[in-house]
Amino acid sequence: MLKGDKVYLRLVEKKDVSRIYNICSEPEVREYDGGQSTLPPLQYMLKHFDDMFNIERKRLSIINEKDVLVGYITYKExxxxxxxxxxxxxxxxxxxxxxxGKDSIKTLVDYLFVNNNAHRVELEVVDYNLRAIRCYLSCGFIEEGRKRKRYFFQGKYSDTVMMSILRDEYLK
Incomplete structure (x- = not known):
């Protein structure tokens, strides 16, 4: 478990899947998530939990100060x-x-640099998700470039912004 100022992060558990499914099904979330156009059915996700979660990409539930699961954060080497x-x-x-989000990002990035000896942490975000871009910038990430027309949502292509933070930048 990783502890931030407002949240703690722990590996996703099977009991979290229904809540995560509901979050991922929100139209507002789907617009920004860069994920699949359709989600697998909830029952499939529950049945295949061990195959879908925490294998190659680690998924951590984000739990707030009221012990409510508010989202999830992922990382992968x-x-x-x-x-x-x-x-x-x-x-x-x-x-x-x-x-x-900011507290989760800062907590995970700190863990990756301090505990996993990361050299670089990177991400991609759809270019119209300005709230997320501001969050990443405030956490020390810098914009490296764009992938043109990389994300398709509701009949329209949009660019994604590539961002990263390096170990020496983080440790300053």
């Missing part, structure tokens, strides 16, 4: 690249703007 991690985060829309 990039294959064939030593000490480079990719992260992603999803927060339920009714919990946006409360600092849970």
């Amino acid at each position: 990039i294959k064939d690249t030593l000490d480079v991690y990719s992260i992603g985060i999803t927060i339920g829309s009714k919990f946006w703007g409360r600092g849970y």
Whole structure:
């Protein structure tokens, strides 16, 4: 378990799947998440929990100060690249703007640099998710570039922004 100022992060458990499914089903969340166009059925996710969660990409539930699961955050070491991690985060829309995302990002990034000896942490975000981009910038990430027309949602392609933070930048 990782402890932040507003949240704690722990591995996703089977009991979390229904809540995570509901969050991922929110139209506001789906617009920004960059994920699949359709979610697998909840019963499938529950039945195949061990195959879907925490294998290659670690998924951590984000639990707030009231012990409510407000979202999840993921990380994965990039294959064939030593000490480079990719992260992603999803927060339920009714919990946006409360600092849970920023605290989760800071907590996970600290863990990756301090405990996992990460050299680099990177992410991609859809270019119109300005709230997330501001959050990442405030956590020390910098924009590295764009992938043009990378994300498709509701009949329209959008760019994704590539961002990262390096160990020496974090330790300053």
